[in-house]
Amino acid sequence: MKALVLSGGSGTRLRPFTHTSAKQLVPLANKPVLFHGLESIAAVGITEVGMVVGAADDAVREACGDGSRFGLDITYIVQEQPLGLAHAVLIARNYLGDDDFLMHLGDNFIEDGIADLVNAFRREQGDGRIMVSRVEDPCAFGVAELDAGNRLTGVQEKPAHPRSDLAIVGVYLFTSHIHKAVEVIRPSERGELEITDAIQYLLDLGGDVRCTLTEGFWKDTGTATGMLEANRTVLESLKRRIDGDVDARSQTIGRVVVEEGAHVVDSRIVGPALIGAGTLVSGSYVGPFTSVAENCRIVDSEVEYSILLPEAAVHGVGRIGSSLIGRNAEVSRSSGTPRTHRLLLGDHSRIRIGT
Numbered sequence: 001m002k003a004l005v006l007s008g009g010s011g012t013r014l015r016p017f018t019h020t021s022a023k024q025l026v027p028l029a030n031k032p033v034l035f036h037g038l039e040s041i042a043a044v045g046i047t048e049v050g051m052v053v054g055a056a057d058d059a060v061r062e063a064c065g066d067g068s069r070f071g072l073d074i075t076y077i078v079q080e081q082p083l084g085l086a087h088a089v090l091i092a093r094n095y096l097g098d099d100d101f102l103m104h105l106g107d108n109f110i111e112d113g114i115a116d117l118v119n120a121f122r123r124e125q126g127d128g129r130i131m132v133s134r135v136e137d138p139c140a141f142g143v144a145e146l147d148a149g150n151r152l153t154g155v156q157e158k159p160a161h162p163r164s165d166l167a168i169v170g171v172y173l174f175t176s177h178i179h180k181a182v183e184v185i186r187p188s189e190r191g192e193l194e195i196t197d198a199i200q201y202l203l204d205l206g207g208d209v210r211c212t213l214t215e216g217f218w219k220d221t222g223t224a225t226g227m228l229e230a231n232r233t234v235l236e237s238l239k240r241r242i243d244g245d246v247d248a249r250s251q252t253i254g255r256v257v258v259e260e261g262a263h264v265v266d267s268r269i270v271g272p273a274l275i276g277a278g279t280l281v282s283g284s285y286v287g288p289f290t291s292v293a294e295n296c297r298i299v300d301s302e303v304e305y306s307i308l309l310p311e312a313a314v315h316g317v318g319r320i321g322s323s324l325i326g327r328n329a330e331v332s333r334s335s336g337t338p339r340t341h342r343l344l345l346g347d348h349s350r351i352r353i354g355t
Contacts, residue, residue: 001122002099003046006088007034007106008054008079022060024106026227026324027307029234029291030276032063033221034106035070036234042071044118046102049074050095052088084192086182089174098176103195105170105220109230112216114171121173126208128178128199131169133218141167142196144211152209157188157196166211168196169218177202224324224344231307232289235272244275259294267298276310284314287321301331309347 007024024034041049049072053060067074077092089096089103102118114131121129130152132144138159144166145154156162172195181198188194202209219230238255244262246252254271258264261277269275269286276294286292287304296308301317309327314320316333325331326347345351 001046001118002048002050002096002101003041004050004052004088004092004096004101004103005034005037005041005106006052006085006103007060008052008057008082008088022054022057023222025059025063026221027291027293027309028109028221028227028231029238029274030293031234033109033227033230034060034064036109037104037106038064038067038070038072040110040113041102041104043113044102044115046118047072050077050092051075052077052079052092054078054082055080082192084187085195086185086193086198089178089195089198090182090193093179096176096179100173100175103172103174107220107222108170108218109221109233110169110171110214110216110218111233112214116214117171117173117212120210120212124210125175126210127175127202128207128209129173130199130209130211131171131214131218132166132211133169133214134165135167136165138162138165138167142194144168146211150211150213152199152203152211154203155196155199157194166213169214170220177207227307227324228289228305228322231291232305235274235289235291238272238274240271244277254288 025032049067051074053076055078061076064074075095077095079088079091117131139162143156143159143162143164144152145164147153178198181201185193185197185201199209217233219226221227221230238257240255241257243260244258246258246264249266250264251268256269256271256273258275259277262275262279265282267281267284270288272288273286274291276292278295279292281298283300284298285302289305290303292308293310295311297313299315301314302319303314304321306320306323308325311328312325313330317331325345329345331351
């Protein structure tokens with residue numbers, strides 16, 4: 001079995017971050033969301049990975065390399081334009097051959113991993129297997145209809161009137177039968193080859209596609225809200241570890257990780273929270289569900305429920321919450337503006353906010 005990992009796409013919902021970096025490289029607990037998926041793939045014994053990337057996605061190539069750091073062998077497949085999930089399967093035909101394969105969306109985080117899904121497929125086979133999760137608003141997702149035996153009877157792509165509350169999670173398993181389907185379907189109204197249309201084609205021909213229901217946390221991290229929720233979930237599993245320097249005037253409460261080379265001075269950190277290597281926290285409060293990457297500076301400020309990317313700086317700010325702050329971005333004090341802030345800052349941004 002091979003894997004096909006989709007790491008292209010324009011990432012419009014995470015702009016301005018995705019003007020300068022792939023959405024799949026935004027970190028959860030200081031590890032790119034894409035890496036979480038690759039580790040899950042390696043954990044189920046798959047080693048051959050086709051990575052679908054955009055024509056200019058050098059950052060993904062540089063981050064993942066040949067895959068050896070994950071125990072994988074990665075082959076890069078260029079998708080010139082983001083023309084849909086089924087289009088990614090279409091252009092990967094030569095790489096996939098006639099092998100069964102797992103398709104994993106690089107911006108999806110699945111807390112419980114993919115072992116149950118893959119093992120069920122290996123055990124029961126069929127023409128395919130998808131993972132589904134119950135959601136409150138299925139209109140924003142591909143939606144699955146099941147019979148009593150958990151076999152798929154129909155799929156809808158972002159329907160106005162969904163026929164179930166089962167959202168299709170961004171991980172799929174297929175046999176080579178899917179290749180005929182992606183060859184014959186036509187673009188949807190949004191100009192993409194939809195994988196849901198390909199699955200429906202299999203069903204219409206009597207194909208056997210089954211489902212695995214996940215009860216665990218799953219999130220499409222393609223939005224700022226999704227990133228923060230996934231980051232919170234990963235941080236909840238932290239184990240306390242203080243490898244950096246914490247002075248006597250500071251407090252670290254609960255599940256706090258201070259990486260080697262970090263410095264905490266006259267500050268209070270309440271976990272779960274992660275302070276990256278080389279970071280300085282001085283005269284500040286870092287609250288729960290915050291991950292601070294390497295070589296950041298937080299001085300005379302308060303930050304909680306946020307993600308700071310490498311070399312970000314926060315100076316003299318009363319309170320920042322529910323925010324993503326990009327690489328080398330700087331947030332500093334400015335008088336005469338409100339104290340409540342919600343920020344989505346792209347890489348190399350500069351912004352001044354009120355105390």
